[in-house]
Amino acid sequence: MSSLTMVKVTNIWTAVREDPGINCCSEVHIEANLPFRYRVDTAPRLVRVYVLGATANLPEGKILVRDGLVGQIEVRNYGGQVEVEISLEHRSTADILWTRPQMPARLTLRFDRQFLRVLFGDKVVVIDPGHGGRDFGYRGPVNLWEKDVVRHTAHRLADILGRCGSTVVFTRSGDETVPEKRRIACARENGAHVFVSLHTHWSANPRVSGPAVLFNPLGPGSEEMASLVSAALVEKVRLRPRRSRADPFLRLLGPVPGLLVEVVTISDWVEEGLLRSSRFHQKVAEGIFNGLKDYYCKTRGRG
Ligand SMILES: [Zn+2]
Incomplete structure (x- = not known):
């Protein structure tokens, strides 16, 4: 030839x-x-x-x-x-x-992708884009605000979950101020299977960087879920994770499984820069989704 x-x-x-x-x-x-x-x-x-x-x-x-x-x-x-x-x-x-x-x-x-509909179709996921309105959250060195960037990730994640048939509820839909208690109530009132709060980390120490996944110590399975989400997130974004730990805010959820994902450390110049890319937000959303999927696969049939 x-x-x-x-x-x-x-x-x-x-x-x-x-x-x-x-x-x-x-x-x-x-x-x-x-x-x-x-x-x-x-x-x-x-x-x-x-x-x-x-x-x-x-x-x-x-x-x-x-x-x-x-x-x-x-x-x-x-x-x-x-x-x-x-x-x-x-x-x-x-x-x-x-x-x-x-x-x-x-x-x-x-x-x-029918299997994913079986896995996620009955799930109610409450997505909580952190901060909003008068509460700006952390600011990056080149002026990105936490309250703005987490909304992008939130919408990407909602799209993926929605395609798998999940019911997705946001704790805020625009740039409004929402008290913490209201966010928690949103999870309880909607019968959330999981509450996913999205934030960025900030540190005065320039050597601190990377994502972390915090969990509700009172929510069954939350710690295991956090470790699977952290692994899947890191696989997608290729950043070194910070340590997972229990989060006091999430305790307010009581028995509702909950995660708080600090998607990057916004005080880090490079990681703030990543937040300007819509591709990066997509990767974060895919990582979080994969971790949830790994968890629901693992616990399927565990009763
Ligand atoms: Zn925050």
């Missing part, structure tokens, strides 16, 4: 898709310079796509996805073909279709 007609896999990317008329799904797209022949092997939680007579025109190795269903994708050149191994975190069925038969050719695998 001449190099002109050799198939080159040029790009592999993923997206979570929710359009009217189709179930919410995770998509994996495999693009090449030409339409290609392929073979698919499936096993529980694993799908391998072999692109035949092809080479990978992208780096071999692992791509971390963690979108709630697709865990990672590994790309390998292997005996004149490209192997794309998709690891799933849960069982799912895949539809395989050409979404772009012309050049560049694109094969799309569409994985049903």
